[in-house]
Amino acid sequence: MEIAAALPLRTPPKLVTRLTVVHLVEMILAGSFMIFVVLPAIFRFSLVSASFWEIYRRFYVTGLFGTFFYVAMTLPLSVVLGFLMGWARVSGVRIFSWPSSLYVNLFRGLPPLILVIFASLFGTNLVPQPILDRFLSGFRRGDIAVGLAAIAIAMHSSAYQAEIFRAGFQSVPKGQQEAAQALGLRPWQGMRHVILPQTFRLSLPPLGNEFAVLIKDTSILAAISGTELVAKSRDLLGILPASGFPIVWIFAVWTVVALTYFVLTYSVTRGLRILERKFHTPGLEAISL
Amino acid sequence: MIRVEDIQKHFGALHVLRGITFDVQKAEAIVIIGPSGSGKSTLLRCINLLVEPDSGKVFIDGVHVNRHGIRHEWVRQQVGMVFQSFNLFTHLTAIENVTLGLTRVKGIPHDQAIEKARKLLARVGLAAKENAYPAELSGGQQQRVAIARALAMDPKAMLFDEPTSALDPEYIREVLDVMTVLAREGMTMIVVTHEMGFASNVASRILFMDAGKIIEEGTAEDIFQNPKEDRTRSFVSKILR
Amino acid sequence: MANWRKFLRDRWRYFDAALALAVIIGSLVYIYELLVGSRGLDVAYITRNYPLYLHAVFTNVYATTIAFVVGMALGFSVGWLRTARSLSVAKFAASMRVEKRERQEAPSGSEVTRRLLVVLSLLWYGTKYVVRRVGDGFVEIIRGTPLYVQILFASSFFIVFLPQYASEGILIGIIALAINTGGYQAEIFRAGLQTVHSGQIEAARAIGFSRLKAMRYVILPQALRLIIPPLTNEYIGLFKASTFLFVLGVQTEISYIAQHEGFAGDVFEIFAIVTAIFLAITVTLSFVVQALERRFRIPGLGIEQVRLPRGVRTARVVG
Numbered sequence: 001m002e003i004a005a006a007l008p009l010r011t012p013p014k015l016v017t018r019l020t021v022v023h024l025v026e027m028i029l030a031g032s033f034m035i036f037v038v039l040p041a042i043f044r045f046s047l048v049s050a051s052f053w054e055i056y057r058r059f060y061v062t063g064l065f066g067t068f069f070y071v072a073m074t075l076p077l078s079v080v081l082g083f084l085m086g087w088a089r090v091s092g093v094r095i096f097s098w099p100s101s102l103y104v105n106l107f108r109g110l111p112p113l114i115l116v117i118f119a120s121l122f123g124t125n126l127v128p129q130p131i132l133d134r135f136l137s138g139f140r141r142g143d144i145a146v147g148l149a150a151i152a153i154a155m156h157s158s159a160y161q162a163e164i165f166r167a168g169f170q171s172v173p174k175g176q177q178e179a180a181q182a183l184g185l186r187p188w189q190g191m192r193h194v195i196l197p198q199t200f201r202l203s204l205p206p207l208g209n210e211f212a213v214l215i216k217d218t219s220i221l222a223a224i225s226g227t228e229l230v231a232k233s234r235d236l237l238g239i240l241p242a243s244g245f246p247i248v249w250i251f252a253v254w255t256v257v258a259l260t261y262f263v264l265t266y267s268v269t270r271g272l273r274i275l276e277r278k279f280h281t282p283g284l285e286a287i288s289l
Numbered sequence: 290m291i292r293v294e295d296i297q298k299h300f301g302a303l304h305v306l307r308g309i310t311f312d313v314q315k316a317e318a319i320v321i322i323g324p325s326g327s328g329k330s331t332l333l334r335c336i337n338l339l340v341e342p343d344s345g346k347v348f349i350d351g352v353h354v355n356r357h358g359i360r361h362e363w364v365r366q367q368v369g370m371v372f373q374s375f376n377l378f379t380h381l382t383a384i385e386n387v388t389l390g391l392t393r394v395k396g397i398p399h400d401q402a403i404e405k406a407r408k409l410l411a412r413v414g415l416a417a418k419e420n421a422y423p424a425e426l427s428g429g430q431q432q433r434v435a436i437a438r439a440l441a442m443d444p445k446a447m448l449f450d451e452p453t454s455a456l457d458p459e460y461i462r463e464v465l466d467v468m469t470v471l472a473r474e475g476m477t478m479i480v481v482t483h484e485m486g487f488a489s490n491v492a493s494r495i496l497f498m499d500a501g502k503i504i505e506e507g508t509a510e511d512i513f514q515n516p517k518e519d520r521t522r523s524f525v526s527k528i529l530r
Numbered sequence: 531m532a533n534w535r536k537f538l539r540d541r542w543r544y545f546d547a548a549l550a551l552a553v554i555i556g557s558l559v560y561i562y563e564l565l566v567g568s569r570g571l572d573v574a575y576i577t578r579n580y581p582l583y584l585h586a587v588f589t590n591v592y593a594t595t596i597a598f599v600v601g602m603a604l605g606f607s608v609g610w611l612r613t614a615r616s617l618s619v620a621k622f623a624a625s626m627r628v629e630k631r632e633r634q635e636a637p638s639g640s641e642v643t644r645r646l647l648v649v650l651s652l653l654w655y656g657t658k659y660v661v662r663r664v665g666d667g668f669v670e671i672i673r674g675t676p677l678y679v680q681i682l683f684a685s686s687f688f689i690v691f692l693p694q695y696a697s698e699g700i701l702i703g704i705i706a707l708a709i710n711t712g713g714y715q716a717e718i719f720r721a722g723l724q725t726v727h728s729g730q731i732e733a734a735r736a737i738g739f740s741r742l743k744a745m746r747y748v749i750l751p752q753a754l755r756l757i758i759p760p761l762t763n764e765y766i767g768l769f770k771a772s773t774f775l776f777v778l779g780v781q782t783e784i785s786y787i788a789q790h791e792g793f794a795g796d797v798f799e800i801f802a803i804v805t806a807i808f809l810a811i812t813v814t815l816s817f818v819v820q821a822l823e824r825r826f827r828i829p830g831l832g833i834e835q836v837r838l839p840r841g842v843r844t845a846r847v848v849g
Contacts, residue, residue, distance in 0.1 A: 094543075098550035099557070106805070109812040111770035113777075114804060122801070126564055179376035179435075181339055183390040184365040184442060193389060197380045212674075219676035223777050230678055237686075250686040254679060262674040281380045282424040 052249060056236055056256075063232030064260065070218040070228055071264075074154035078214060079207075081154065082161025089162060090169045100162065107159035112217050115152040120224045123148030146226040153221070157214045164210060168203035169195070201279050208272035212265035219261070233257050290315045290477050291368075291446055296335055296345035298328070305331050306342070307501035313446070313479060318472040320488040321481045322512075323498035324524060329481040330373075332498070333448045336479070337368045350445060366394065369439030373451040375431045377423040383410065383434045384419035387441050395442070409437040413467050429460025433467055446477040453484055485528055489513065497521045562798065573799075583803050587811070590772045593700060597707035597772070598765055604708065605715025612665040612720045665716065672713025677771055681706045685778065699778035711768050718764065722757040723749070762819040766812055 088100035107115070124144060139147075172195055180190035222231035233253050240249060292312035298305045305328045313319050321329050334340040336347055338354065338361045347355045354364045378386050384406050391402035410416050413433040423431050432452055439447060449468065453461045465487050472478060472491045482488065488495055489509040496506045497520075505512065505521045513529060516522040538545065626648070672680070684706040688696045695701060726749050734748045 094546040094550040095553060096550075098547075099553050102554055105813075106809070109809045110805065111773040111808070113773045114808070118801060126561065173374075173376070173379065175372055175374050175376035176378060178339060179372060179378070181361075182337060182365055182370040182372075183438070184362045184394040185390070186362055189393055193393060194378050198378075201380060216676035219678040222678060230676070230682065234682065247690055250690060251683075254683045254686060257679055258671065258675045258683070261676060261679065262671070265674050282422050 056233075056253065059232040059236045060229070060256070062227065063229035066227035066232070067215075067218055067229045067264075070150050070153075070221060070226070071215055074150050074157065074218065075211065075214060077151065077154040078157040078161055081158035083165050085158060085162035086165025086169065089166045104159045104162045107156050108163075110156070112153055112156045112220050113223065115156050116149040116220050116224060119148040119152035120145040123152070142225075146221060146224060149221055149224055149226065150218070153214070153217050157210060157217065160210050160213070161207065164203050164206045165199065167206075168199040171202045172198045201276075201281065204272060204276045204279070208269045208276075211268045211272065215264050215268060216261060229257055229260060290317075290350060291336060291479070292346075292348040293332075293336065294346040294348075296332065296342045296347070298331055298335060298340065298342050300331075305501055306335070309345070309498075309501075309503060311496060311503060311506065313477060315477055316475040317477055317493045318491050319479045319494050319496060320492040321479065321496045321498055322483070322485075322488065322524070322528075323504075326500075327498045328501045329498055330450050333370070333450050333479065333481060336448060337370055338364050339370075362394070366442050367444055368446050368448060369442055369444035370448045371432070371435050371439055371450065371452050373454050375423070375428070375435045375455070377431050377435055377438070379423050382420050382422055383415065383426070386423070386434055387438045390438065390442050406437070406441060409440055410434070412440075413437045414463070427460055428456045429463045432456065432460075432464045436464075436467055436471075440471075446479070447471070449478060449480040449482070451481050451483070453482065483528070485513070497524065499524070580803060583807060587807050589700075590769060590775070591811075593704050593707065593775060594765070594769045594772045597704045597711055598768055600704075600708035601711030601715050601768075602761075604712030605717075606719050608665045608668060608712065608716035609719025610723060611661050612669070612716065613723050669713050669716050672710055673717070677706075677710055677774060678777070680710055681774055681777065684709070697779075699775060703772075703775040703778045707768060707772060707774075710771070711764060714764055714767075715761065718757055718760045719753075721760075722753045725756055726752045759819060759823045762815065762822060766815045766819070769811065769815070770808075 085100045085103055088096035089104065091097050124141070127148075176194050176198065177190060180194045181187075185193065218228060219230045221228050222234065225231055236253060237250055240247060290313055294310050296306050296309040309328075309332055311319075321332070323329055331340055335342045335355075336349075338347070342355055345355075346353055349364065349367050352359070377383075378389065381389065384403065387406035387409055388399070388402040391397045391405060392399060397405070407416065407419065410419055413436055415430055415433055415437070418426060418430060418434075421430075423434070426434065436452075452468070453464050456464065461484070465484060468478070468480070468487070469491050480487075480492075492509055494506060495509055495512045497504045497512060497516075497518075499520050505516065505518050511517075512521065513525055516525055629644075681703065684702050685696070688698075688702050734743075739747065
């Protein structure tokens with residue numbers, strides 16, 4: 001017994017480095033260390049300058065709320081679209097499976113930046129005129145463009161989520177549908193009580209990953225001057241020389257932005273993992289994507 | 290109770306069932322034996338209409354069921370089915386598996402359903418496992434839950450599709466015991482199996498199927514000791530060493 | 531009546547397919563109408579400009595490939611470093627306790643050397659730990675932050691420290707992309723190395739291979755086969771990400787799109803060209819990936835395997 005404890009055991013290493021609270025704490029410590037100790041030491045200036053952060057705070061808060069808004073807008077939309085497309089993909093009815101296949105391949109094959117630019121410039125052409133007049137007449141053209149671009153990002157993510165849901169559907173053991181039928185459950189009942197619950201449980205793990213990607217993708221809106229974190233931070237840098245702070249402050253700003261995104265994605269993946277655990281049923285193996 | 294007349298079924302070019310005709314009386318226990326690919330599982334699925342026969346008639350309790358106007362769900366409530374791979378709903382506990390059909394198909398209120406489910410689980414010997422998930426149960430236990438689940442619908446007859454073929458040897462006994470008790474209690478059943486011991490003990494009649502046709506039928510003695518057809522003889526000799 | 535229904539049911543598959551095609555073509559025609567309409571397809575635009583687009587795409591490919599290769603070197607080193615194994619504190623303490631007991635029972639050797647060895651091993655494991663954590667941190671940062679932020683970070687770096695190169699969009703872009711892909715590839719390499727690590731080295735040593743030989747004949751061949759599919763997927767991803775060069779001022783196909791702002795004239799044609807090019811490249815690459823996967827697959831072993839039960843939709847019943 002003791003001898004076994006004495007030898008450094010060659011335990012098989014974890015195949016996935018799971019992100020733990022320890023990691024997060026380390027990140028934040030390292031980030032703050034960087035901002036408040038290393039950079040000033042190298043460039044000989046003090047970062048504990050309240051006035052700078054005062055200025056930046058306004059930009060930051062506006063930007064952050066913008067990002068929250070876009071995430072709140074795109075996330076649910078992408079899940080709904082992704083789920084419908086994924087379901088259609090596994091359908092035996094070709095009216096559903098072919099168009100959704102086309103959709104998925106189209107939106108996965110195109111880079112999100114291209115989709116964003118296209119949507120912002122030409123999206124209004126695609127929206128039928130009556131809808132524009134009725135619902136969207138109150139908005140400025142620029143805002144509509146950004147909104148459409150956000151929708152484009154949601155569609156891009158939904159294509160990936162469609163694949164996740166498709167794999168979820170196909171991972172449900174084949175006999176489940178038969179058993180539901182044999183019991184006398186009607187097709188929609190079988191879907192609702194047997195197939196869909198299992199699909200969701202199976203899809204949750206890779207879905208968390210995809211949500212993190214979506215959050216990061218909202219930064220693309222900065223390319224078309226959407227109101228979000230990256231765009232606002234970039235605006236700040238425009239006025240930086242004028243306000244008298246050395247240009248080195250850029251790095252502090254970007255470090256803060258990076259940390260913010262890091263915290264955002266971490267919370268989402270963590271939140272989903274908690275959801276996973278809540279719905280976990282032993283024996284339902286997650287698909288690995 | 291159950292009668293099939295001249296059932297034909299093709300899967301693409303494959304002629305799986307070539308005119309099957311037989312009947313099952315109330316409280317009879319029929320065992321179907323035969324080599325794999327002979328169409329036994331397909332035949333079973335034609336009876337509860339999981340598979341639609343190309344032609345021929347299926348009668349359950351005198352009602353011609355494979356025609357327009359008869360809802361498949363109704364048919365499946367008359368005849369219960371137990372699968373080779375159990376097919377328990379993996380996201381539900383044992384008792385939830387049993388109550389699902391009661392609450393959703395039969396519309397029985399929740400508390401009554403739970404009571405009934407408990408009785409059924411006790412009947413198959415799994416009262417203690419009602420809150421276990423299928424993954425936490427052994428193969429034999431899962432199959433017994435599957436039997437309870439099918440019995441919950443109060444079917445007039447039960448179909449068993451190789452119920453013990455996917456089980457480790459030590460669990461076969463417990464499932465066969467449940468089935469034997471069921472048969473002795475008078476449940477009409479059609480069982481596809483390779484368990485010859487069960488067939489000899491429980492079956493009132495045995496049907497031998499090969500290549501989509503019923504080659505021979507008779508009592509256990511007839512089939513195992515005095516097979517009339519050559520094919521029956523060669524199959525039986527391979528099974529009973 | 532019944533015959534008509536039977537007719538439909540028998541031929542359902544063809545109706546189904548026909549309707550599906552109708553939906554697809556219908557929506558494409560609808561979009562075409564919206565964007566082109568009465569204007570008529572400006573084929574001249576396409577024939578005139580497609581060289582520009584191709585050139586732009588070549589820029590993308592060029593940047594992607596360079597960044598990928600550099601990233602591979604980076605990713606491999608970081609990935610390899612992350613497989614460095616250190617001792618957890620508990621086990622170290624346990625082994626210390628055992629040593630202490632042994633020392634009490636059979637004292638031998640000098641106290642100094644023993645203390646020195648302890649310190650050295652602490653140092654060794656400690657360094658391995660720090661190195662591994664730094665590697666982990668690097669990867670997590672890359673994966674946790676948007677590419678756009680990383681590009682802006684790199685761009686800022688140039689503005690501050692190397693202003694003479696600050697306008698070289700391509701250079702900055704390639705560096706940012708290289709670091710980005712380095713992070714993702716580090717994860718791939720780490721997973722590949724670790725999937726093989728576990729019992730194989732010991733089995734190889736048991737046969738009589740030296741550590742180096744084991745690396746060469748047992749670990750690397752397997753690791754390489756595991757790594758190829760996700761690596762090629764990463765290449766495709768990087769290619770799509772290379773569109774970001776646009777924000778650095780590099781002339782990519784996006785600039786041509788942006789130049790047309792307001793003038794909704796050749797929208798459809800531009801869209802068609804860009805989509806066609808991208809889809810062509812990504813689809814071809816996907817096929818390459820699939821072919822490579824099939825060729826190099828080791829059954830039962832894989833980093834990112836999608837386990838899909840085949841034949842989910844068939845009605846085949848055997849029995």
